[in-house]
Amino acid sequence: MAHILILGAGVMGTALAVPASDNGHDVVLAGTPLDAATIARMQAPAGTHPKLDAPLATSVRVLADDALTAAEADRADLVVVGVSSPGIAWAVERLNGLLRRQTTIAFVTKGLDRRDDAVVTFAETVPARIARLGTFIGIGGPCIARELALRLPTSSVYAAREMRDAERVAALFRTPYYRLAASDDLTGVEACAALKNFFAIGVSAMQTRYPDTLRADGQSKNPTAAAFTQAVQEMAALCALIGGRRQTAFDLAGLGDLHVTVGGGRNSRLGHSLGRDRTVAEVVTQELANETVEGIDTARVVAALLETAANATPAFPLAFPLAQAIVTAVLNDTRFDFDFATLHA
């Protein structure tokens, strides 16, 4: 039995308590200050997370932020950070106040950062900010939190710089329904996990731009499949530019997570609206007002990545027509204009 402290009671942090408690671990789920209402609701008898269907096992201890003490952190063999990307600064500060010894930390949170002239993942930028971070674990792969909490089967990948660390943490969470691969391509898993939100915008736009009224769901299928393939190929190339392995994009953290992200979630909803010729500014001030669309932030960083690459090799941007179309729509707030004629020209 291990002691696992989950920081952040969002859907993903909360859902991870399910396999962890099924495996008999001692699990503490601690909310952020923003999770106060969620925590109060979950602390009621048979109380559920507002976005999940069933209560957690009674063995899981649910704490409000102000009840989380350094003594809890002292006991933890592993801390899981389950905040969304805008919450990462808060989580870093909270952990710096909380941790009194080197601790393994697994991050659900995904994003890309800029450091000097390079584009890097949280795996490069976060460790230096947390004084007592022992080992950084990245989590990727297709995993809608609500389905994980229902124990519907899926696969994911846990990554670390050293394979044995990835294996060790994956072993804590692996259940018959939550299948976990291990990877030592930490940068690649982190890069793909961020890039999939970005590419899901463009692929999802294809689901609405070319309707087929003879189909039950009203969608043609070829444009989405072709754009999905293009997204995977571009993701592999961008992953390599960021320092990860191309191969990682062809596996769970890349195409697997992209598959589940297209068609569901906020990035996909943005894409669906772009496919109907609306602009990013319209969508984020109307149907997605007050929601975090992580692919938009990623688009700004990808823009820098493409620019750096283009300066180094003038012919370069031609290799990224889908990424370029998404970047242009986000940065210029123009119609999403992905032209298939730019493919395989």
Next chain:
Amino acid sequence: MAHILILGAGVMGTALAVPASDNGHDVVLAGTPLDAATIARMQAPAGTHPKLDAPLATSVRVLADDALTAAEADRADLVVVGVSSPGIAWAVERLNGLLRRQTTIAFVTKGLDRRDDAVVTFAETVPARIARLGTFIGIGGPCIARELALRLPTSSVYAAREMRDAERVAALFRTPYYRLAASDDLTGVEACAALKNFFAIGVSAMQTRYPDTLRADGQSKNPTAAAFTQAVQEMAALCALIGGRRQTAFDLAGLGDLHVTVGGGRNSRLGHSLGRDRTVAEVVTQELANETVEGIDTARVVAALLETAANATPAFPLAFPLAQAIVTAVLNDTRFDFDFATLHA
């Protein structure tokens, strides 16, 4: 302008007449004896293929089998074979009677064959059977024929042993809506094009086995995404065993075509029924009676491939849990029993 003879008026052969005639080529579409009713219907004024929405360009000459002469074949710069896999023997015989000079032939037809102890593609077995086959071109990638005929955009890949042959034929068909990559991994493209039907059975089964009643389409998403990823990984390994490149499975002929095949077509419908715990024998004698489900034939060949590999390396079959589950359901007519617990064990 080139002269293009399409043999077989199935949906794919007929749909390929659309980009070919849009590019200004002289196109002859010749039916097989089984296509007689379709040909008669298409020869009527403004007549359409029964499974396509709009008439072909009037420049396309539509011929019944008995009107196709060797003189037509003499003029052809390219013959496209558009029959389904059970029709390949007929097509070989017809071409042997028709061709009087070396001719480039592009095959839409896909399948795997056994030769001695090896599993091979049509690219290995068909050329020796056609006396005057000049260059063999394989066509792969995501392409629902009806959508191509509607000029909805997609990408595909044309493959040959020599890249310049693949490029030459792709250039004949490439339009702003039909984007064509070229590949010199002919065996890999042929292998993936056959394997995608097989794997679509298993991935599609995940779309019905784990319902989610809170979703509009009633389907959970994680199991399908995880199985899709597993299918792509296993396809890459099988592709390499057959003599193709792993990388081909990660591109248009592999994951791209698998993406569009899951959720539509006969292989997918078989999978949906298997996901509901019916058996292959039930499905092919009931809802799919008299239909060609190409993935079933492929399953028999994959069974031989897995057995050969297992004899060579005892630990081997563990790497193919999804393929093994599909093979077992087809060969033993048992419930499709894909257990996620066999993944990443």
